[in-house]
Amino acid sequence: MGKLLRCIKCDKVFFKTPFDRWPEYENSSVFSSGTVRMIERDDFQEFLASHRGHRLEELEVYENSYVGEKPYIEPVKTSYFKATNGKKEFVIKKFRERIDEPLIYQIIHGNYSLHCVCIDIQSQQIKKQLEREFKHSTISDYEIEVFLKLCQGVALSADVEKLETSPEEREHPLTRFCKLDQISLKHLLKKCHTLFGKQGYREIDKFIYRHIDDGVLILKATFEISFS
Numbered sequence: 486m487g488k489l490l491r492c493i494k495c496d497k498v499f500f501k502t503p504f505d506r507w508p509e510y511e512n513s514s515v516f517s518s519g520t521v522r523m524i525e526r527d528d529f530q531e532f533l534a535s536h537r538g539h540r541l542e543e544l545e546v547y548e549n550s551y552v553g554e555k556p557y558i559e560p561v562k563t564s565y566f567k568a569t570n571g572k573k574e575f576v577i578k579k580f581r582e583r584i585d586e587p588l589i590y591q592i593i594h595g596n597y598s599l600h601c602v603c604i605d606i607q608s609q610q611i612k613k614q615l616e617r618e619f620k621h622s623t624i625s626d627y628e629i630e631v632f633l634k635l636c637q638g639v640a641l642s643a644d645v646e647k648l649e650t651s652p653e654e655r656e657h658p659l660t661r662f663c664k665l666d667q668i669s670l671k672h673l674l675k676k677c678h679t680l681f682g683k684q685g686y687r688e689i690d691k692f693i694y695r696h697i698d699d700g701v702l703i704l705k706a707t708f709e710i711s712f713s
């Protein structure tokens with residue numbers, strides 16, 4: 486884990502990682518072919534030198550404040566996160582313009598927040614699971630279609646801020662997998678009651694409870710970043 490340091494005088498930040506001292510290798514025509522010159526570099530020493538005599542403070546990064554437009558694994562991207570010195574909050578921009586450049590951290594003025602733009606169900610997965618478990622004799626294509634619409638309707642009316650985030654692997658900072666909450670679950674069951682007959686309802690009720698926690702009935706929320 487690294488440390489985020491801020492120069493109070495210049496309002497500049499530096500993220501100190503255990504990798505600041507990695508040497509850089511340089512191919513130079515001055516040297517005979519095949520030799521590589523090693524340059525010791527220490528970005529942290531450079532930061533300290535340019536802020537000599539200035540007071541530095543450590544900022545605490547807010548976990549889960551990280552946002553960005555690109556997937557986590559994308560190396561060239563711009564992302565934002567928040568940190569505090571205990572009194573004041575800071576918004577930090579973290580970016581790199583080329584893959585061979587180091588990451589740059591900058592304090593920016595203003596703030597950002599996330600807004601949910603859509604909540605989706607895993608239609609394909611639900612459909613596959615229904616077909617596998619019910620076979621066509623007990624559930625019709627029509628019932629599957631309507632069930633998917635009911636799930637989507639319930640998902641759209643859910644309050645994303647109140648949904649529990651599922652620990653599913655996150656690939657993108659702007660998507661979040663959420664579990665159906667109790668209120669949405671009740672709505673869904675009630676609607677299923679009118680769609681399915683007595684026997685069918687009993688089966689679908691069991692199906693819903695079987696898959697509430699295993700990723701089949703999971704909701705995918707997509708967000709947008711708004712800057713202010």
Ligand SMILES: [Zn+2]
Pocket residue numbers: 492493494495496497535536537539
């Ligand atoms: Zn400074």
